[in-house]
Amino acid sequence: MLKFNIFVVAIVCLLSFSCSQVDCTVPQRLDIYDRWENKYTLESEVNNLAALDADNRITKICSTGTWILYEDSDYNTRNPDGANFWLYGNSECVDLPYAFQERASSLRFAGDRNDWQANSINLYSHQNFIGEQELLTDDTPTIQLNDKVNSIIVSGCKSWTLYADANFNDGQGCLCVGPSDESSCLPGLYTSATSLAGMGESVSSLRLGCYCDKEASPEKNNRKSHSEL
Template sequence: MLKFDIFVVAIVCLLSCRQVECTVPQHLDIYDRWENKYTLESEVNNLADLDADNRITKICSTDGANFWLYGNSECVDLPYAFQERASSLRFAGDRNDWQANRINLYSHQNFIGEQELLTDDTPTIQLNDKVNSIIVSGCKSWTLYADANFNDGQGCLCVGPSDESSCLPGLYTSAISLAGMGESVSSLRLGCYCDKEASPEKNNRKSHSEL
């Protein structure tokens, strides 16, 4: 049987929430066809550990192939191809504050493979020359550098959230969306210090699947 991943991009507050007042820890409620509920507060590499492998049919965000979701109190039925096939899941961004400025790096497109979460300037990343997709959390942009130690001699690129005013996550699903910086990132800085910018992919939906 094919195995699938569920990916939770971010849990975001209602837009009426002020930045300084709103801190929503991430967790996820998932359900099987019998409405058995599993509450998850961290990534799960194997849902069989919860006796939930190949059983999940619905996923809720609460105050290979993949499926991702963000929002506050968002509940969706999984696409048919994912019904009772989910085998792992992971969160992006800060577990304790969805608005914290964070950037998740992934070794494959669509947020699959090895991952690295960064919270501040990093002169040499662990996924050096391996980054193929990115999620930007919080309200600020980041600068990607092709060289270590923030050297822009070989190129740089600014990436950011999809909406700075409401701090919605910026999704860069592939090397193409990274405007030539795919498999070329070596260091990062919080803030935009480059003349070249890449806009996150426009996606008004709060859930999405890649099969």
């Protein structure tokens, strides 16, 4: 279903002769449901679902984009070992795993808000996309999460180069990370320092594109949805 939806978007653009004549981007959106089928449609992060009267109530979600749900408020920042769940796709719907039913307290998306498959990279201070977050869409000579990155989500069709030094200096090491599928621009998930092949807590700068001989593939469990309980 995911590939079909992407194909439909491409056909719309072709029939309109060019993407400049029609909006080919797909914004991030998440529909969440509780056990009574009450529905909430979200287009931005929510650091505390209690504000929507939806804390510890979500049982099902439909994702357009890449979304992460967290057991605690503020994206498990105060509890890096807390449970979370993530899902990506175009109108991809799932019931939350039994162990995560009615446990979500915060949520956020990864990638560009206005186009979930635009080229970008999300950096996180803890594994499993927990804690502080930094979103980058272009070459960055010094990142805010300098030497703090422990997980990454790559969005779009292109790879990125991570450097251990500032200003794209590869003297202390570099690594290319990329999407899980370049042809359909599906996100690449790197959930831990281990998946970053020694670059965990060592990243200082990034460039869009692969300029390093060393590459790390997204994890083999890079499914449309996954939970860490």
